Amino acid sequence: MELTAEIAAYRAGNGDPGRLVGEFRRAALLVPLANESAGGLMSAVSGGIRWLYAFTDKESLGRFAEARGEAGREWPYLAILGARLVDAVVPAVDGPAGIAVNVADEEGSMLFPPVAGIVPDGCAVDVSNDGDGEVA
Structure with missing residues (x-):
């Protein structure tokens, strides 16, 4: 089952x-760039x-652009697997981060x-990061 179907079921x-x-x-998620020259994620x-924005397809990204009143401009984005987003990008964010x-x-x-279970334990707000790995 694809992600949108799993979201609907949940x-x-x-x-x-x-x-x-x-x-x-x-x-494979589409993550819009915040500033094309800086390469940051929106x-x-x-x-x-x-909350890092991610979209399952160009149509969902387009609805986001329209909701922001910015449908008329180009929206550069990064295509990335959800696993890579939470395993590599989230740990690079200063402070707690999730995916919307x-x-x-x-x-x-x-x-x-x-x-825990979504992002690496070292980035999870419900896990003690004092070395004992306990869930808070």
């Missing part, structure tokens, strides 16, 4: 969290967490927060 109350995270990790901060998928799709969006 939101409907009959999805499996492990399958959802697995599909997220296998999915994100927002909410509740002390940096398809945020402009009211019924198809999903947040992947910075918790």
